[in-house]
Amino acid sequence: MRTFRNPVLPGCHPDPSICRVGEDYYLVTSSFAYHPSLPLFHSRDLVRWRQLTHVLNRPGQLPLHGLDVSDGVWAPTIRHHDGTFYVVSTLAVDRRGSLTFVVTATDPAGPWSDPVPLEAEGIDPSLFFDDDGRCWFTACRDAEGDGGPGELWMRELDLDRLRLAGPTHVLWHGAVRGAWVEAPHLYKHDGVYHLIAAEGGTERNHSVTAARSGAVTGPYVTDPRSPLLTHRHRGPDEPVHNVGHVDLVDTPDGETWAVTLGVRPIEGTHTLGREVFLVPVDWTAHGPVFAPETGGVRLTERLPGLAPASVQREDPAPPERTRFGGGRLGLEWSSLRGPVTGLVEPTADGLEIAVAPEPLGSTGVPAFVARRQQHVRFQARAEIAFAAAHPWEEAGLAVFQSQDQHATLALTVDAAGTPQVVLTVRQAGTSTRTAAAPLPPGEALLAVEADEAGYTFRARHPDADDWADLGTVERSFFSTERAGGFVGVHLGLYATGNGRPGTGRAIVRWFDYQPG
Structure with a gap:
């Protein structure tokens, strides 16, 4: 079996989101209080990634001054529709969503537009383009009713004006009673809408949960198999922990893969931050099955079918000595x-x-x-x-x-x-x-x-x-x-x-x- 080594993006690259255009894959991650913000990567095989740009890279696009390093730009989602790339994300202040925005580009390498504020509360925004061309915005926020501490909600996004429009639909309060539900992404498979989310926080109890519906606005019914992916039940010697916050992508030949965050602890602590891991997904009559062979994220995983036989993601090659004489810093510097x-x-x-x-x-x-x-x-x-x-x-x-x-x-x-x-x-x-x-x-x-x-x-x-x-x-x-x-x-x-x-x-x- 041909294999690759996880993570595919080592080091601090949290909250990955992915989309495909033809044979090209594009991925963005959180950047928090680092500038430029929202690093964007490109791949042809899901395993080897090269950074193209930062989505926010011009002075004054988003105020970060005065923020704790773990505030700032959180949990982006990238999508492509009808020749335009969209990224939605949130500016967090004091660990709460302060401003949700959308940016657009016709070329993922940029330039990207200035942020357009959206009338949205909460964090972890996402976009879903339905078969009829309508675009639906989802996010998570504190629950307004008695359904749980958090809830996932939806409004339509007017693509011409880049404004939320129409009524708000409360979709789901999660599968785990008492846990805050976040990181919603919506997918349609065989006529069924699947709402994939994260629960249990971003540490050891992190998990992937799901709900499904026959209509985009719901009602959504909890997938009883939830959690669909988690390492919270695994022992301290497990090499990968804190697994969750997934996004799915289909390959041209019909495979489905998920990018997910995880950490690699040593004796209970980790220093590299949350990294990007690649996990295979199968679809069944009951919904998606993550890591069908093992039920978990592996450091050695089978290659996607689209990848050439020679693919093997090595750790980033040691760069030549950086002498800084080129007039600008490389994209790896913030x-x-x-x-x-x-x-x-x-x-x-x-x-x-x-x-x-x-x-x-x-x-x-x-x-x-x-x-x-x-x-x-x-x-x-x-x-x-x-x-x-x-x-x-x-x-x-x-x-x-x-x-x-x-x-x-x-x-x-x-x-x-x-x-x-x-x-x-x-x-x-x-x-x-x-x-x-x-x-x-x-x-x-x-x-x-x-x-x-x-x-x-x-x-x-x-x-x-x-x-x-x-x-x-x-x-x-x-x-x-x-x-x-x-x-x-x-x-x-x-x-x-x-x-x-x-x-x-x-x-x-x-x-x-x-x-x-």
Whole structure:
């Protein structure tokens, strides 16, 4: 049997949604408070994915300033109809839906329109195009009646005006009494409407549930087989947990596959965030059957029938050393809450990062860019030139989980003006310098190496042979279970005056990320 390795998108890519146009597949995921927002990927075989763009990539399209890193842009859905791509999503503030919007494009690579607000409460919006061309908008919200804590609801979307129209239909309160139902997607198969949802939260009790109806507006009857897919009943040694939030897609040759989120914990905690897994689906008279051979998500799965025999998704290939000389950052790099134009600039000498007042522990836009951690074992290194003028100025590497939980390895000076490298750990909003070592002025090599036990921070002068070991932070410190929120670890480059303005700039000559 020809196989591939899950996840197909490793690292923090939560809440996947997928659509097909001809032989091309397009996938979007949540981005939370990272900018640009809503990464969009393309594939021809469902296994190998290449990022095309971000759906929201222009300044001022959506306000993220002041948000916790796990707020921001949540749970998009991508659909295609009559030559137009649609993405609906929600801006979340304080863990609640604040603004639901739709954007459109004729080319998935962009440009995408500015967000058009929709009169919709709740989160997790989705679109369904029926056979008659009508478009139905679904989402989840707090229940208005006694049916449950949450409910799925529907209105028609007027495609000409991009406005919700007509009456609101309450569709379903979920299969699990007392659980909040979310992530609705609607499909039509053999004349029956299938409403697929998620219940039990996004952690260990996450599950896929379903209801069905003979009419698009209902009434919907719970599929008694629910949950249709979950790992909540599996033991701690199961390699994949938190499975749920699925979206289905049909291949040209009639297969159905689902993309779903899941995490890969180690001893009960995970640092990579929620990743995208691919699961086969069969249709029966009773509805969809997920992972019909095993009933669960596997790390090794059979290839889709459309895939050529040579397909094997490997972990992302180690990139060539990033030297930042191309005038723009690659699509794998993000900033926090907005663009960093003027703060972080690729130049012929390297990546210039201004010593800006905003610290990493704030909810503003710091001089910071980062890429996802995609492997438990990895090594990241950077050569940085920086001369701090004051002890409060610093520049270096960051292992970033959130503004309240991260670690930095930074070049700075002590009170006497002596150059040094400092390891600082920020836990629950409080920063503590845990180690420091003198370093000759000028350039330095900074490194972080990670494995199942922890993250080890090292530094040396480029002309030196030996590394100074600044310490190790246990891996679980950076986990979602410890830090809270919904995101995985990002590895970043930054500079800050920690609340004070600065005039200097750090130059990152190059950056390496290598799987272990």
